[in-house]
Amino acid sequence: MERQFNTAGPSKPELHYVLDPLARIDLEEILALIEAQRYFVLHAPRQTGKTTALLALMEHLNRQGRYRALYANIETAQAARGNVAEGMAAIVRALASAARHCWHDEAAARMALELLGTAGVNDWVRSLLERWSLADPRPIVLLLDEVDALIGDTLISLLRQIRAGYAQRPMAFPQTVVLCGVRDVRDYRIHSGGGEIITGGSAFNIKAASIRLGNFSEEETRSLWLQHTEATGQRFEEAIWAELWEDTRGQPWLVNALGHECTWQDRELRKNRALPVTLERYKAARERLIQSRATHLDQLTDKLREPRVHAVISRILAGENPHDTLPTEDVEYVADLGLIETRPQLRIANRIYREVIPRELTWTRQITITHEQAWYVRPSDRRLDMDKLLAAFQQFFRENADAWIERFQYREAGPQLLLQAFLQRIVNGGGRISREYGLGRRRTDLFLEWPLDEAQGFLGPVQRVVLELKILHRSLEATIEEGLTQTAAYADQCGAQEAHLIVFDRRPGRSWEEKIFHRTETIGGRTIGVWGM
Structure with missing residues (x-):
C-alpha cells in the first residue's frame, strides 16, 4: 500500500509520510523534567x-520499563460543560479505556x-490516580490530551484534583503529569458556575514548565x-520549495495538506508517478486547498471571533502595529495559537x-x-478591465460602505476587506489574489x-496587477506621494504590468464628492492609477 500525506489524526509510519516525532520535541528536557x-x-x-508526539513519548517511556506512561484523550468531557459529575465520569472512562488499550491492564480499567x-465526584480522578500509583512500584x-477543551467547573475540578x-x-500519585492542548495553562479563562472567572495559573500553580511544539x-x-519521491519516484520541481516554505512556514497540517493535494487529489499525478509535480500544478493545488x-x-x-485574537489580527489587517497598542500577553497568546509570527517581524504566520x-x-x-466576472472581462483579449472594475467598486463602496463596514466584526480593516471581497467575487474560479500587510504603514498590498x-x-500568458490600499492618515497629497513610491516598488517586485493606488478617506465630515476621484500619476516611467474612496 502506498503511503500518503496525513491530514487527520495521529500519524502512523506504516500509512503516512512522517518525521520522527521524538526529534520534534526536546526529549532531553522532557526526560529531565520527568526525572525531577x-x-x-x-x-x-x-x-x-x-x-x-505524546503517543511516541508514551511508547518510548514504556519500552524503557522504568515508568508506566499512559496517554489519555479527555476531550469527551467537553460535552459535560460545567456539569462536574458528567465531566468527571467522562474523564474516568477515558482513563479506563486508556489503561485497557495502552497498558493492556483490565484490573486498572x-x-x-x-x-x-x-x-465524591470531585475526588474521583485524584482517588483513581492514587490507587493506580500504589498498585505498581513503577512511577x-x-x-492528558485536550485538557483545554474542558469547560467551566469540570476543568476547575480536574486541575484542583x-x-x-x-x-x-x-509513590501515591503520578510522578509527572503533562497537560496537553492548544493553549498554555496560563491562558485558560475558566468561568465557574458561580460566575467567577478563574485563570488556569491559579487553579494549577504547580506547573514547572511550558513547552511549545x-x-x-x-x-x-x-x-x-x-x-514521497523516495517511495514513488515522483519528483518535485525545484522552484516549489521556496513557495512551499512561504505558503506554510512549516505549519504541519498545511505541509501535509498541500502534499496530499499535489500527489493524491491531482488525479493525473496520482495515476502517473512518472509525471513531475510542477510549480503551476503546485499553485493550482494550493488554490484548491484554500x-x-x-x-x-x-x-x-x-479563533478570529475571540476578543484577544480580534484585537491583534484586526490591527495587522489594518496595517497597524499591535505592539504599540496591545498587551504583550495578547500578542503572545495569538502567536501560541499559530496565527502570527513575532520574529523576525510581527505578521500573519x-x-x-x-x-x-x-x-x-x-x-x-x-x-x-451581485457583480459578476463577465462584466469586467474584455472579449477582445480576455483581460480584466481594471479601470472599469475599480470605477464600479467606487460606486459600490459609496452605496454600501457605511452599512457593510458596520457589520464587519473587523471594522478597523473594513474598507480593505470590502475591496478584497469585491475582487475575490470577480476572480474566483479564474484568477489568484496574493496579499501582504504593511505593519505600521496602514497599507495592504494585493497582487x-x-x-x-x-x-x-x-501556463499561458497572465495579466499581473498590483493594487496598494492605503488609509489616509496625513494629508491626501502626502499619502498619495508615499503610496506611489510603495506601489511602484511592489509592482517592480512582482513583475506587474499594471498598478493602482487606492486611498480610503475615513475622516468624518468629508462628503463623497470630496472623497471620490480618479487620476493617473507617473513615477519612474510607470503609470499608476490613483483612486480616492
Whole structure:
C-alpha cells in the first residue's frame, strides 16, 4: 500500500509520510523534567503533531520499563460543560479505556469504572490516580490530551484534583503529569458556575514548565515531501520549495495538506508517478486547498471571533502595529495559537493564512455581492478591465460602505476587506489574489494574477496587477506621494504590468464628492492609477 500525506489524526509510519516525532520535541528536557518529578504543559496549535508526539513519548517511556506512561484523550468531557459529575465520569472512562488499550491492564480499567458508583465526584480522578500509583512500584507518567477543551467547573475540578495529589508523588500519585492542548495553562479563562472567572495559573500553580511544539523547519518540510519521491519516484520541481516554505512556514497540517493535494487529489499525478509535480500544478493545488475551506482552515474562523485574537489580527489587517497598542500577553497568546509570527517581524504566520483569513472574514459579503466576472472581462483579449472594475467598486463602496463596514466584526480593516471581497467575487474560479500587510504603514498590498487563455490557464500568458490600499492618515497629497513610491516598488517586485493606488478617506465630515476621484500619476516611467474612496 502506498503511503500518503496525513491530514487527520495521529500519524502512523506504516500509512503516512512522517518525521520522527521524538526529534520534534526536546526529549532531553522532557526526560529531565520527568526525572525531577515535575508537572508541565505541552501546547501547540491544532493539527501540529501533539498527539503523535505524546503517543511516541508514551511508547518510548514504556519500552524503557522504568515508568508506566499512559496517554489519555479527555476531550469527551467537553460535552459535560460545567456539569462536574458528567465531566468527571467522562474523564474516568477515558482513563479506563486508556489503561485497557495502552497498558493492556483490565484490573486498572475495572478499578477506574468501580469509582463511578461512589460518592465524591470531585475526588474521583485524584482517588483513581492514587490507587493506580500504589498498585505498581513503577512511577506513573500521565499524558492528558485536550485538557483545554474542558469547560467551566469540570476543568476547575480536574486541575484542583491533580494539584491536591501533587504532594503524594511519586509513590501515591503520578510522578509527572503533562497537560496537553492548544493553549498554555496560563491562558485558560475558566468561568465557574458561580460566575467567577478563574485563570488556569491559579487553579494549577504547580506547573514547572511550558513547552511549545513548534512547526517543521524548512529542512524538515522538504524532507517530509521527499519521502514521497523516495517511495514513488515522483519528483518535485525545484522552484516549489521556496513557495512551499512561504505558503506554510512549516505549519504541519498545511505541509501535509498541500502534499496530499499535489500527489493524491491531482488525479493525473496520482495515476502517473512518472509525471513531475510542477510549480503551476503546485499553485493550482494550493488554490484548491484554500477554496476547499477544509476543517483546519475553517477552525480559523472560530479563533478570529475571540476578543484577544480580534484585537491583534484586526490591527495587522489594518496595517497597524499591535505592539504599540496591545498587551504583550495578547500578542503572545495569538502567536501560541499559530496565527502570527513575532520574529523576525510581527505578521500573519504564513502566506496561506494571509489568504484564508480575509476570505473567511468576508465570505458572506462575497456571496451577496451581485457583480459578476463577465462584466469586467474584455472579449477582445480576455483581460480584466481594471479601470472599469475599480470605477464600479467606487460606486459600490459609496452605496454600501457605511452599512457593510458596520457589520464587519473587523471594522478597523473594513474598507480593505470590502475591496478584497469585491475582487475575490470577480476572480474566483479564474484568477489568484496574493496579499501582504504593511505593519505600521496602514497599507495592504494585493497582487492579482489573471490568465488570459482559459485553455492554458497559468501556463499561458497572465495579466499581473498590483493594487496598494492605503488609509489616509496625513494629508491626501502626502499619502498619495508615499503610496506611489510603495506601489511602484511592489509592482517592480512582482513583475506587474499594471498598478493602482487606492486611498480610503475615513475622516468624518468629508462628503463623497470630496472623497471620490480618479487620476493617473507617473513615477519612474510607470503609470499608476490613483483612486480616492
